[in-house]
Amino acid sequence: MTADAPAFDAHALTWINRHARLQAPFATPQTGEALPAPHWIATSDAAAAELGWPADWWQAPGALEAFSAGTPWPGMAPVATVYSGHQFGQWAGQLGDGRALLLGEVETPAGPREIQLKGSGRTPYSRRGDGRAVLRSSIREFLCSEAMHGLGIPTTRALALIGSSLPVQRERVETGAIVVRTAPSFLRFGHFEHFCHHARAGDYRALQQLLDVVIAHHHPACREADFPAVAMLAEIARRTAEMIAAWQSVGFCHGVMNTDNLSILGLTIDYGPFGFLDGFDPQHICNHSDHQGRYAFAQQPQIAWWNLHALAQALVPLAGSVPEEAAERLGEALGAYPETLQAAMGRRLFAKLGLTSQQDGDRELLDDLMREMARYRADHTLVWRRLADQRADGSVPDTPEPARDLFVDIAAFDAWAARYAARLRAEGSVDAERRARMNAVNPRFVLRxxxxxxxxxxxxxxxxxxxxxxxxxxxxxxxxxxxxxxxxxxxxxxxxxxxxxxxx
Structure with missing residues (x-):
């Protein structure tokens, strides 16, 4: 980063700020607690470009102050939103933006984008927390948000990372930091749960208002359906299934898939105790606070399904006047999830093998590879990447790092590789073309x-x-x-x- 004078005019931005206009009971106007002596650590040029901002936007007058929870730019209307949710399968009651501050919503060439600070201090929803984020967790979220985008996985983005000397007590005393995040929306399943569970005497007007806003601005195709809430749930289920399939294909573990951490747009949101698999272990638990293994890697598809049922339950009051019929409609809408998940997983995994068609025995071929990977925890990222060098004629690849070296039982892998080579020959696979296809879907780099x-x-x-x-x-x-x-x-x-x- 340089110190040249910027051409970016923050005063020319158009702010929409739908949450600020909604206000109570949805959001509380809130000022942040400015980081003392803030400094830029890193900015994402790619995230800025998505907003239509130049790479040097951060040099604009007042940028550091605005994005370190100090003085907002003209047009910003900071609020903290309220939501509830199920955490580790148990109803947790009211939660909300306890350490996040939504600065506002701005028009961009890609459509409206919300800009949010994480680590900006206490809000009415901080409960007993200090509302801060530490440098350690902020670096992880900043990098992983942009890494997931690079992988082509739906995600919130990280625009900037700001540091400070502010002491923050966690397991040890650390320094405070702020991640500047962007997304079309930061709304979660838990927002709908909140206004369902906290409705009084069957008054679901706030829940209906939230539904109307979400459909109007994020799921407009659902507006003409007989039951818009049902159509919206089906769309959320489809997007969630696509996201989960993408996670599983690259070995991403979220770590804390509470209903307040699932996006109504199918975006990966809230990077906390996440991790990418090193050795392939379907039962891997990346969050050491998850003592029961609820959010283990292999559990993620089922947990998303559970969370969608919790969302469906919150939408029952809006899906018809007869609760039993409403629940049935919503249950049918949830059918979009397993159908989409199965198709998306198959599409992604067979692409990772470089196959252009599906034939009898392909599923067994895939399952046998993953079973062999799991036996001795072969490295998930490297196995898939190196498989691109396998040859259709069955000969051992002439490479210094063959896939077979990642397996303890090399004979077992070689036997599988012979079956794989026969399968490649059956569809006339061309090595160079297949290698290019596989390298386009099997990453060489993940945020280990x-x-x-x-x-x-x-x-x-x-x-x-x-x-x-x-x-x-x-x-x-x-x-x-x-x-x-x-x-x-x-x-x-x-x-x-x-x-x-x-x-x-």
Whole structure:
């Protein structure tokens, strides 16, 4: 980043601020608690471009103050929104933006985008929390938001990362930071749950108003349906299924899939105790606070299904005058989830194998590979990436890093590889063409925990260059980038000791 004078005029932005216009009971006007002595750590040029902003937007007068929870830009109308939700399967009651502040909603070439601060201090919904985020967790969220976008997975975006010397107590004393996030909407399943569960004497006017706003601005195709709430649920179910299939295909573990952490737009939201699989373990638990394994990797499709049922329950009052009939309609709408999930998972996994058609025995071929990967925890990212070098003639690939070296039982892998080669020959697969297809869907780079940890340790010592390097690398996860080969290597042994929790 340079110190040249910016051409960006913050006063020319058009702010819509629908949440601010709704106000009570949906949102509370709120000022942030400014970070003391804030400083820029990193900005995402790609996220800025999505807003139609130049790369040097952060140099505009007052930008640092506005985005570190100080003085808002003209047109911003900061609010904190209220929601409720189920956490670890239990009703948690009222929650809300406890450490987030929605600065406003701005017009962009891509449509309206909300801009939100995470770590901006206490709000009416902070409960016993301090409303802050620490540098460690903020680096992880900033990098992973942009990494997921690079992978083509629906996600909220991270526009900027701001640091400070503010001491914040977590497991230890750390420094405070703010992530500047953007999305078409930060609304969650929990927003609908809140206005259903907190309705008094059957007065669901607030729930209806929320539904009307969401459909008008985010799901307009549902407006003409006989029961718009039912049509909206089906659309949310489809988007959620596509998102979950994308997670599973790259080995992404969210870690805390509470209903207040699921987006009504099918976006990956709230990066807390997340992680990408190193060794393939379907039962991997990335959140060390998840003692029962509710949010284990293999459980994520089922948990999303459970959460959609919770959302459906919240929509019953809006799906017809007879509750039993409303519940039946909503249950039928939920059928969009398993149908879409199965199709999306098949499409993604067979593409990862480089197959252009589906034949009898393909599912068994795929399952046998994943079973062999799980036996000895073969590296998830590297196995899929290296499979692109397999040859249709069945010969051993002439590469210094063949996929077979990732398996303990090499004979078992070779037997599978022979079946795979026969399958490739059956559809006339051309090695070079297949390799290009597979490398376009099997990433070389993901945000492994140890990569984030190295960036965090250097940042805590005042060196932010690794954060900026990872941002650049992860924005092109499918490219070879030989100059960054260290980011694509097997994780070191010490990575196995890393643990993340809800405060990470």
């Amino acid at each position: 925990n140890h990569l984030a940890e190295i960036a965090i340790q250097r940042a805590e010592a005042g060196d932010f260059s690794e954060v900026q390097r990872l941002l650049a690398v992860l924005s092109r996860p499918f490219d070879e980038q030989p100059e960054h080969a260290d980011c694509a290597a097997l994780p070191p042994d010490w990575a196995q000791t890393l643990a993340v929790s809800c405060s990470s």
